[in-house]
Amino acid sequence: MGNTTTIFKGIKEFFIEIGDLSYFTARFFKEVLKPPFEFKELLRQCYQMGNRSLVLVTVTGFIIGLVLTLQSRPTLIQFGAVSWMPNMVGISIVREIGPVITALICAGRIASGIGAELGSMRVTEQIDAMEVSGTNPFKYLVITRIMATTLMLPILVVYGDLVALYGSALVENLKGDVSFQLYFNTVFDALSFADLIPATIKSVFFGFTIGLVGCYKGYYCKKGTAGVGVAANTAVVMASLLLFVVDFIAVFISDIFYEL
Amino acid sequence: MNFNMTNPDQIAPSEQASKSGKAVIEIKDLYKSFGDNHVLNGFNMTLLEGENLVVMGKSGSGKSVMIKCLVGLEKPDSGTVKVLGKEINTLDQQTLDELRSDIGFLFQGSALYDSMTVRENLEFPMRRHKEKLGVVTDTEPLVREAMENVGLAHTMDLMPVELSGGMKRRIALARTLILKPKVILYDEPTSGLDPITSKEIIELMRSIQKKYGTSSLIITHDVDCARVISERMILLVDGINYAEGTYSQLSQSADSKVEAFFKK
Ligand SMILES: Nc1ncnc2c1ncn2[C@@H]1O[C@H](COP(=O)(O)OP(=O)(O)OP(=O)(O)O)[C@@H](O)[C@H]1O
Ligand SMILES: [Mg+2]
Numbered sequence: 204m205g206n207t208t209t210i211f212k213g214i215k216e217f218f219i220e221i222g223d224l225s226y227f228t229a230r231f232f233k234e235v236l237k238p239p240f241e242f243k244e245l246l247r248q249c250y251q252m253g254n255r256s257l258v259l260v261t262v263t264g265f266i267i268g269l270v271l272t273l274q275s276r277p278t279l280i281q282f283g284a285v286s287w288m289p290n291m292v293g294i295s296i297v298r299e300i301g302p303v304i305t306a307l308i309c310a311g312r313i314a315s316g317i318g319a320e321l322g323s324m325r326v327t328e329q330i331d332a333m334e335v336s337g338t339n340p341f342k343y344l345v346i347t348r349i350m351a352t353t354l355m356l357p358i359l360v361v362y363g364d365l366v367a368l369y370g371s372a373l374v375e376n377l378k379g380d381v382s383f384q385l386y387f388n389t390v391f392d393a394l395s396f397a398d399l400i401p402a403t404i405k406s407v408f409f410g411f412t413i414g415l416v417g418c419y420k421g422y423y424c425k426k427g428t429a430g431v432g433v434a435a436n437t438a439v440v441m442a443s444l445l446l447f448v449v450d451f452i453a454v455f456i457s458d459i460f461y462e463l
Numbered sequence: 464m465n466f467n468m469t470n471p472d473q474i475a476p477s478e479q480a481s482k483s484g485k486a487v488i489e490i491k492d493l494y495k496s497f498g499d500n501h502v503l504n505g506f507n508m509t510l511l512e513g514e515n516l517v518v519m520g521k522s523g524s525g526k527s528v529m530i531k532c533l534v535g536l537e538k539p540d541s542g543t544v545k546v547l548g549k550e551i552n553t554l555d556q557q558t559l560d561e562l563r564s565d566i567g568f569l570f571q572g573s574a575l576y577d578s579m580t581v582r583e584n585l586e587f588p589m590r591r592h593k594e595k596l597g598v599v600t601d602t603e604p605l606v607r608e609a610m611e612n613v614g615l616a617h618t619m620d621l622m623p624v625e626l627s628g629g630m631k632r633r634i635a636l637a638r639t640l641i642l643k644p645k646v647i648l649y650d651e652p653t654s655g656l657d658p659i660t661s662k663e664i665i666e667l668m669r670s671i672q673k674k675y676g677t678s679s680l681i682i683t684h685d686v687d688c689a690r691v692i693s694e695r696m697i698l699l700v701d702g703i704n705y706a707e708g709t710y711s712q713l714s715q716s717a718d719s720k721v722e723a724f725f726k727k
Pocket of ligand 1: 522525
């Protein structure tokens with residue numbers, strides 16, 4: 204009995220959350236095109252976002268490329284297909300692993316950062332102060348951040364892909380005597396626009412999701428310092444989950460296009 | 464009863480008539496609840512031009528909610544809120560922003576922007592109101608004037624984290640003053656400060672009022688602050704304006720709920 208009521212309450216809260224998030228998204232689209240635009244703040248946010256995640260993306264990208272190649276080598280050798288390594292690694296990184304890993308890293312770093320920052324601004328009434336001083340806080344804080352993540356994530360993904368490919372090339376170079384030039388030539392020959400375009404579009408949506416969830420959680424942060432922690436924490440969880448949902452939808456749609 | 468004690472539906476007309484000034488803020492029958500939590504249940508209040516009015520109430524009695532209704536940060540469930548002759552809840556965004564530039568708001572926790580320097584904090588309110596101030600490019604003299612008013616001109620390039628609580632409060636006050644408001648709303652100007660710093664803030668408030676002739680609404684639960692600064696007081700109890708009068712009138716009251724405020 205007690206269990207069913209908690210389950211019902213959970214389900215109800217889930218749908219309320221979805222409703223609130225949809226409302227928040229609608230508000231973003233309603234206000235994003237209306238002047239005044241906060242270009243200076245947008246640039247600052249783009250810089251901050253890149254700056255905060257560059258090292259993490261570099262390290263994870265490099266290690267993923269390295270590990271993926273090391274792990275696949277024995278199997279490919281068994282089938283006598285080790286010369287396919289650049290094709291396999293290149294395609295899997297560019298189409299799936301690069302965007303998803305980079306986005307997850309950014310969900311951990313950026314979504315939580317935004318959640319905590321806006322959350323503490325809410326709790327300490329800085330958002331209220333902004334509002335009474337005639338600056339629309341939704342425009343100044345939320346729209347700039349969502350735009351920044353949406354613009355920056357694809358760039359970070361491309362950068363992460365390149366670092367991962369470099370890691371992979373390094374293994375091939377040391378273990379298989381493949382020159383870097385040959386490796387990258389093979390990779391770029393193997394990749395087509397049909398791989399790059401869906402991956403880039405996907406990254407744009409990933410970036411949007413990260414910014415949206417971070418801002419949503421921070422902007423509606425509950426009062427009290429505990430609220431800030433909760434905002435940061437739930438922002439990461441929700442953003443990561445939504446990333447997979449977005450990924451699934453994106454793959455599903457691009458699959459339909461392949462069949463055409 | 465020998466002092467002015469009001470019911471929610473009877474706002475001391477004698478008091479209003481006795482003052483020559485006109486009302487800058489008028490709250491009538493303000494109701495506001497959050498779910499089952501009925502915070503304001505028909506609150507009435509009038510702030511006259513040039514007056515220092517103190518609203519006192521216990522923690523959680525809805526003082527902050529009431530003051531936020533005055534600038535449109537909270538929407539009342541019912542009742543009217545008029546500031547400088549305009550009904551706040553019927554205004555479009557632009558008129559509301561213009562009106563807000565005439566109202567200074569000192570937040571309970573100072574609410575300085577953490578990510579900006581003190582100077583940027585002071586410049587921030589001006590980014591949308593440059594026409595009002597008649598400055599297009601150089602805001603520096605205004606910032607300097609405001610900072611000198613609060614005696615902290617040397618902290619201009621520091622970040623808020625590098626300041627003490629009292630300094631933050633004074634800088635928040637400077638930020639409030641920078642748009643030259645006609646009314647200033649103080650939400651617990653002395654909360655969280657030691658008695659000496661509180662005194663300094665109160666002195667500052669008085670000197671500002673003298674210099675610019677602003678009307679002030681001061682919300683507090685600090686009796687000393689109320690005694691020094693108030694010309695008239697309203698006690699907010701159970702969501703209504705429970706009692707009204709000068710400090711000496713109220714402090715001699717026999718009503719138990721009023722007495723509770725003045726007990727040491
Ligand atoms: N946004 C909100 N959502 C739900 N309840 C709220 C909200 N804001 C205020 N309340 C409730 O309204 C009541 C009054 O809050 P308010 O902040 O006005 O108190 P206060 O008189 O300013 O107290 P303090 O002296 O501690 O600042 C409290 O019970 C609080 O829980
Ligand atoms: Mg309060």
